[in-house]
Amino acid sequence: MKISAALAKELSGLPERATVMVVGEVDTGKSTLVALLARWFLSTGRKAAIVDADIGQADIGPPGFVSYGFPEQDFDSLKAVTRRASYMAGNTSPYGRGLNVAAGVQACVRDAKREGADVIVIDTSGLVRGVAGRQLKCAKAETVRPDLIVILSTPGVETLAGHLEHLGFHVRRFLPIPGARAKAAEERKNSRISRWNSYLGSNLRLIAVDLSRVKVCPWWGETRHVDTEYVPHGTVAAIQDPRRPGFHIPCVWMVAGQTGAELQPSILVPQDVEGEPVDVADGGPADGGPELVWVSGYKLGLEGTRVVSA
Ligand SMILES: Nc1ncnc2c1ncn2[C@@H]1O[C@H](COP(=O)(O)OP(=O)(O)OP(=O)(O)O)[C@@H](O)[C@H]1O
Ligand SMILES: [Mg+2]
Structure with missing residues (x-):
């Protein structure tokens, strides 16, 4: 699977050193897209880091922690990324833990940059609705000021997308990943x-x-x-x-x-x-x-x- 031409064009327009955050509702293909983005950046010869801020469905570290790692060329999923470091969030639900998650994302981005990452791709949880979703995602975005926020566009994420735009972020909407399927509890x-x-x-x-x-x-x-x-x-x-x-x-x-x-x-x-x-x-x-x-x-x-x- 590859990213669309429109998304590749968007990525090509980013500075050499950039931070990209992926936002969307549950099961829209965020983690799949994060892996595709990181692979695309690796193919341009840049050193990419992935920050896994989905404390419920963590892929890089154990659940309850924000973790990051450097994917290898041609890695196939986030689960294959070796964990580099983790920041405790305290539990698997992001409700009431937005501050911890934002602190963890900031620490991971800072450390990944210090270790020479050119590009950082941030995976997030599917909590995008209501006050909780807004606070969580806006705080994450504000702490690291990504150069691009990719929204996997569904009606449920639109209010948040508007807020992120009003905060001055470069927000681009793309369709959910075709084939992404709902995961049962x-x-x-x-x-x-x-x-x-x-x-x-x-x-x-x-x-x-x-x-x-x-x-x-x-x-x-x-x-x-x-x-x-x-x-x-x-x-x-x-x-x-x-x-x-x-x-x-x-x-x-x-x-x-x-x-x-x-x-x-x-x-x-x-x-x-x-x-x-x-x-x-x-x-x-x-x-x-x-x-x-x-x-x-x-x-x-x-x-x-x-x-x-x-
Ligand atoms: N093109 C595809 N073909 C088949 N299965 C796919 C495809 N893309 C994604 N999937 C599957 O769909 C499911 C949801 O995708 P993914 O985990 O990327 O979504 P997510 O938005 O990160 O979910 P979550 O909200 O749980 O973090 C996963 O099981 C993934 O393996
Ligand atoms: Mg995911």
């Missing part, structure tokens, strides 16, 4: 589970959390009370990414029998990221382990170390 749920398992991988590490030295904090985006005195098994958590200030390593809080010591919680983290070991002791206490763990209100169902609901 079950398929969305399975996709979240599979994203978590593929993020965690099979090479996992359990790091004991010594509560007498580790600070446990509710994530700043939490809208509901999070009990940091007793964090439930399966809670989505995060620690600072030692290699990337301002980013987070997604992890899962484990308790109850998983470590053999009932009262000693631990966090489940991938053994390595991009082939590099995750050295959580960097900058942490001398005996290793993180100094601070952020916890969210987002809970995963686990069987052993496998995610079975998300």
Whole structure:
């Protein structure tokens, strides 16, 4: 599949270094289009980054996080993009989390540019209607000022499209991707589970959390009370990414029998990221382990170390 001649013309008119955001209702083909756009930019010899701001149907990192990565030439879908860094949003629904998502998008764009991206393509969630959709999408756009906003045009996105135009953005409307199909709730749920398992991988590490030295904090985006005195098994958590200030390593809080010591919680983290070991002791206490763990209100169902609901 290729982009239309009209869209290619629009892209050709962009500056050499540009940011493009794709906006549309659910199941209109946003993620498919983001991959096509990134491939088109790669074919022009530019270094492209993809920022995945769809925290519900995340493709690059685990759900609940805004992530980015650099696609390889001829990659076929967003799921094939290696995660570079993630910013915690706290849950899978963008309702009430617009500020976190906007902060995450800004961090990802800034870091991708610092790493030499010429072009950044931003994938977004399908929340475009009403106040929530407007706030979320306008805040995202304002934080990074994209050079082009591609709207996958349906009646439901039109009010938002008008707002983005009034804010002075270069907005262009295109038809939804032909063949894009609606995903059932079950398929969305399975996709979240599979994203978590593929993020965690099979090479996992359990790091004991010594509560007498580790600070446990509710994530700043939490809208509901999070009990940091007793964090439930399966809670989505995060620690600072030692290699990337301002980013987070997604992890899962484990308790109850998983470590053999009932009262000693631990966090489940991938053994390595991009082939590099995750050295959580960097900058942490001398005996290793993180100094601070952020916890969210987002809970995963686990069987052993496998995610079975998300
Ligand atoms: N040309 C096509 N032929 C067949 N299937 C397609 C085509 N384009 C997209 N799809 C499928 O349609 C579904 C919706 O597309 P996609 O995931 O790109 O939409 P989206 O707008 O990103 O959805 P969401 O709102 O969940 O993020 C996906 O399962 C995708 O694989
Ligand atoms: Mg999508």
